[in-house]
Amino acid sequence: MKVTPGPAIVAVFLGAAAPVHAATISGFAVFDVLDTESNVIATGSWLLERSRVLNFELTTAEGTWDEIDIGRRCECQAFFPDFLDSVNFHFGDASGDSWHLFFSFRDGNFGILYDVDGVSFGGTSENGEFFAPGEYDGVFVDVPEPGTLALLTLGLLGLARVRLGAEARPPSAFHAA
Numbered sequence: 001m002k003v004t005p006g007p008a009i010v011a012v013f014l015g016a017a018a019p020v021h022a023a024t025i026s027g028f029a030v031f032d033v034l035d036t037e038s039n040v041i042a043t044g045s046w047l048l049e050r051s052r053v054l055n056f057e058l059t060t061a062e063g064t065w066d067e068i069d070i071g072r073r074c075e076c077q078a079f080f081p082d083f084l085d086s087v088n089f090h091f092g093d094a095s096g097d098s099w100h101l102f103f104s105f106r107d108g109n110f111g112i113l114y115d116v117d118g119v120s121f122g123g124t125s126e127n128g129e130f131f132a133p134g135e136y137d138g139v140f141v142d143v144p145e146p147g148t149l150a151l152l153t154l155g156l157l158g159l160a161r162v163r164l165g166a167e168a169r170p171p172s173a174f175h176a177a
Helices: 007-016 146-168
Strands: 021-034 040-049 052-060 063-066 077-080 083-092 097-104 112-118 119-124 134-144
Touching: 021 083, 040 083
Parallel strands: none
Antiparallel strands: 021 040, 021 134, 040 052, 052 063, 077 083, 083 097, 097 112, 112 119
């Protein structure tokens, strides 16, 4: 009995050949922001759980911001299989000034960019302008993309149907030797 490859078999190979990964990111930080003379210009902390900001706080002479101010969002990047690369926060204050915090775990760089009354300030630890010593921890869990799992499941079901259907059919005159 000969079984010709059909769409179900192709779907199985497509699902297996193009794995797509997503990640849920968890982590925390407690830090100070220091200028070039080691003066504390800000203190802060953040807590991420399953790629969602549960807690955020940044306190400066300009004010204090929390997770509501950042919309409980951050830009987080991670690389397969288990490397948390960076965490970025963007937010604004009541007067319309914008703030940006950047933590790079790949190279240990920290950056801050902010506006006060329309004048921009900022710098990075890489350039020796600002530093953010503290306690940091971040992990991510790699999970298969739901579309990949669905495609693989449909392909396996189709393959089972083709195989069971071929065994259940009585031999026809066309296939008889």
